[in-house]
Amino acid sequence: METLGASDPRIDRPGSVAEALAVQERLRPLVDLAGSGPAEPATVAGLDVAYAESGDRLAAAVTVLDARTLAVVDSAVSVGRPAFGYVPGLFAFRELPALLDALDRLTVLPELLVCDGHGLAHPRRFGLACHLGVVTGLPAIGVGKTPLLGEWTPPAQRRGAWTPLCDGDETVGRVLRTRDGVKPVFVSVGHRMSLDDATARVLALTPRYRLPETTRTADRLCRDALAAAEATARAT
């Protein structure tokens, strides 16, 4: 259950901030902004990671939901170590190896990835959702709980209301109210998905709570997996 070492041909494992920035610059042009993904995917995956307080271990989880019923139809976890320090803007390098390993363990290939973090709403327009999308080739969207950058005004209190998230002249995402009167989330395009479709998808995934069912199920799974790994480590 351990994350494989530093040998995943799909990704780079930068050893410095400068190297990580170079990787983002190189991959950024590969993001598909045409929205070539299915407007109504049959399956949607949620991805999330939990960290041990010691900071030396993490658990990544992916849950695949039936897009219509929101029932979990598959899931997988991967326990490993953070692959990079936490640096705002380089966040993806920290979780990518473990998330890809978890994706590899799935039986059902999801048609859309819903990431816990941003996509284009990123200083170099290449947040975790873009990175995961490009590396896997799957449509992806980013849903952040707090903004990384951008100017915005609060959307109306009603579920479904939204305002643009802007970085200078560019609209990099949307501030979306997923529940009446509850703090909004920050939606941005990751890969092969339009902002309109991404918004519709997030609303379809939030019939009851602020956060998408995808991230909620993945969050519970990675927390449980981490707790189990910690318990095993303690007993060994």
Next chain:
DNA sequence: GCGACAG
């Protein structure tokens, strides 16, 4: 120069 800064 001084903050802000996804998880």
Next chain:
DNA sequence: ATCTTGTCGC
């Protein structure tokens, strides 16, 4: 992210 108590509400 994680650490943390109680508290308000359905």
